[in-house]
Amino acid sequence: MKINKITYLIIASLMLVFSACEPIVEEDHLENSTNVDGVKLVATQSTPGGNEITIDMMTPGVTGYWDYNLGKALTNKIKFIYPIPGKATFTYTGTLGAEFFTKTINVQVDKLDHALDQDWYDLVSTNTAAGKTWVFDNQGSGSLWWFMSPPGSPDGAMSVWWNAGDCCGPSDANGKMHFDLAGAANYTHYETKTGTGVKGSFVLDVANKKLIVKGTTMLGSAAGNKDGVYTIVTLTTDKMVLYLSNSETYGTGWTFVFRPE
Numbered sequence: 001m002k003i004n005k006i007t008y009l010i011i012a013s014l015m016l017v018f019s020a021c022e023p024i025v026e027e028d029h030l031e032n033s034t035n036v037d038g039v040k041l042v043a044t045q046s047t048p049g050g051n052e053i054t055i056d057m058m059t060p061g062v063t064g065y066w067d068y069n070l071g072k073a074l075t076n077k078i079k080f081i082y083p084i085p086g087k088a089t090f091t092y093t094g095t096l097g098a099e100f101f102t103k104t105i106n107v108q109v110d111k112l113d114h115a116l117d118q119d120w121y122d123l124v125s126t127n128t129a130a131g132k133t134w135v136f137d138n139q140g141s142g143s144l145w146w147f148m149s150p151p152g153s154p155d156g157a158m159s160v161w162w163n164a165g166d167c168c169g170p171s172d173a174n175g176k177m178h179f180d181l182a183g184a185a186n187y188t189h190y191e192t193k194t195g196t197g198v199k200g201s202f203v204l205d206v207a208n209k210k211l212i213v214k215g216t217t218m219l220g221s222a223a224g225n226k227d228g229v230y231t232i233v234t235l236t237t238d239k240m241v242l243y244l245s246n247s248e249t250y251g252t253g254w255t256f257v258f259r260p261e
Helices: 002-021 118-124
Strands: 041-045 052-057 063-067 077-081 086-095 100-109 132-136 146-149 176-180 186-190 198-205 210-214 229-236 239-244 253-260
Touching: 041 100, 052 063, 052 086, 052 100, 118 176, 118 198, 118 229, 186 210
Parallel strands: none
Antiparallel strands: 041 052, 052 077, 063 086, 086 100, 132 176, 132 253, 146 253, 176 186, 186 198, 198 210, 210 229, 229 239, 239 253
C-alpha cells in the first residue's frame, strides 16, 4: 500500500510540474484601424486638367497598393503621366487591419500637357486619339513575321525554331489591329482587313516592357496565349516585335513581327 501511495504522489507531482510548464497563450485578434469611409484618397494634378497626376492614400495604419491602369504601384503614393484624356478611375486595394477593401478615385484629364513616354507615340502615333493600325510584316516567302522561338526568355525571341508563317499562318494573317487613346486605351482586332472589328482594350506597361490585350485577341493568337500578355522586344515608329514566352498551344516561345499599315 505504501508503494502505491508513493506512486500516486509521484504521478500527481509530475502532473503539477507539466501543467505549470505549459505556456499561457494570449490570442491576438486583428482589428480594423478605420472603415472604408475613413480611408482618404487624394489625387492632384500638376496643372489644372493636366495629365501629370499624383495619387495618395493618406490614412495612417492602412497599407495596400494602387492600380493606376498603366500598372500597379506597391506604395501609398505615386506620381505618373497619364496618356488618356477623359475621366480616369484609379483603384486602391488595401487592408484595414482585419479585412481587405478596395476604393476608387476619379480624375478628369482635359489635356495631355506633359509628354508621354516615346513608346506610346510609337504604338498609337502622335495623334493619340486617332491611333494607329498595325499588320503583320509579311514580306513573302522566307520572311519572319510569325514563328516558333525558344521559350522562357525574350533574349531568344529572334531565334527561329520553326518559321510557321511560310506554310501555316494564322487565320488572321491578313487582318489588322488598331490602337488608340480616344477616351480610353482602345484596341480593335480585325480578322481580315475589311472585316468587322472586335473591340477590347490594352495596357502598355512601359516599365516592364509588356503589352496586354483584353477583351479580344492579338493578331496571330492561334499561337496561344489566353492571358493576352506579350513581352515587347522592339517598339519603334515602324516596327513592333512581340514575344510570347510559353505558348499553351505548343509549349514553346512564339514571336510576332508587325509594321504599320
